[in-house]
Amino acid sequence: xxxxxxxxxxxxxxxxxxxxxxxxxxxxxxxxxxxxxxxxxxxxxxxxxxxxxxxxxxxxxxxxxxxxxxxxxxxxxxxxxxxxxxxxxxxxxxxxxxxxxxxxxxxxxxxxxxxxxxxxxxxxxxxxxxxxxxxxxxxxxxxxxxxxxxxxxxxxxxxxxxxxxxxxxxxxxxxxxxxx
Numbered sequence: 001x002x003x004x005x006x007x008x009x010x011x012x013x014x015x016x017x018x019x020x021x022x023x024x025x026x027x028x029x030x031x032x033x034x035x036x037x038x039x040x041x042x043x044x045x046x047x048x049x050x051x052x053x054x055x056x057x058x059x060x061x062x063x064x065x066x067x068x069x070x071x072x073x074x075x076x077x078x079x080x081x082x083x084x085x086x087x088x089x090x091x092x093x094x095x096x097x098x099x100x101x102x103x104x105x106x107x108x109x110x111x112x113x114x115x116x117x118x119x120x121x122x123x124x125x126x127x128x129x130x131x132x133x134x135x136x137x138x139x140x141x142x143x144x145x146x147x148x149x150x151x152x153x154x155x156x157x158x159x160x161x162x163x164x165x166x167x168x169x170x171x172x173x174x175x176x177x178x179x180x
C-alpha cells in the first residue's frame with residue numbers, strides 16, 4: 001500500500017474521528033464519512049477520499065467511546081490504515097473487526113504529506129519522501145486473516161464461522177486435560 005500521510009497528534013478520541021452529533025443520525029457510514037475528522041481537519045474527507053491515505057497519529061489513538069462508527073467512517077473516507085504510537089484497546093479491536101488496518105509504530109519519523117509504503121505482512125514502512133524505513137511488529141496471523149477477509153463479519157461469511165487452525169485447537173485441548 002502506497003499512500004500519502006495525513007498526520008495528527010496525541011489523544012485523538014472517537015468524537016474527533018466522528019463527532020457525537022452525527023453518531024445517531026444515520027447508520028449509513030458512507031454518508032457519515034464526509035464528517036470524518038472534521039473537528040480537527042474540516043477538509044480531511046476531501047483530501048483523503050479521492051486517492052486514499054494513511055491517518056498518522058501519536059499516542060492513545062481512538063480513546064473514548066467504543067462505538068464501531070469511528071473505524072467505519074475512516075474506512076468509508078478511504079483511509080487505508082491508521083499508524084500510531086499506541087491505540088485505545090477498544091478502538092484497536094473495533095478497527096480489526098471492521099477491516100481497518102492499524103499499525104503501532106514510531107510516528108515521529110513521519111511528517112504530514114510524506115509518501116509511505118506500508119507492508120503489513122513484513123512489518124515495514126518505507127517513507128519514500130524521507131528515504132527511510134520504520135519497522136513494526138506485524139499483526140498475528142489470525143488478525144491479518146481477519147483484515148484480509150474484510151473484518152470479522154466478512155470472515156464469518158467467508159468461512160462459515162471463526163476459522164481456527166486445527167493444530168492450535170489441538171494444543172488448547174491438550175492444555176485443558178493436562179496431557180501436555
